[in-house]
Amino acid sequence: MDTLMTNQRPLWKDQFWENPWDQGGLAVISLFIIVVLLLMSFATVFGALPTPEKANRFEES
Template sequence: MDMDTLITKQKHLWNDEFWENPWDQGSLAVIGLFITMTLFLILFATIFGVCSPLERRNQYEES
């Protein structure tokens, strides 16, 4: 058995073990949700930070 075959077989076994463990799947889902929520909040803050309310704009123009 050559080294490449052994490494490929070991990676395949580890990959199968990872997806069979529900705790690993759950942690991957939580990490994905955290990243998605963080990006959403950054987008939300950027949009509403740039688009200030109309009343405020009028106040700045009058003074």
């Protein structure tokens, strides 16, 4: 009975990686998530920086 349980591999894992459309969909979803995270990080960084008008005002004082 133990040999039957140890030799079984999930069939869906093998079938998933054999289909190129599934791999492409995974790549597209991954790229979308990466782009969204990059845009959020740019918005955070550039939103925290002072505008040039405010930066020049402090130098004139």
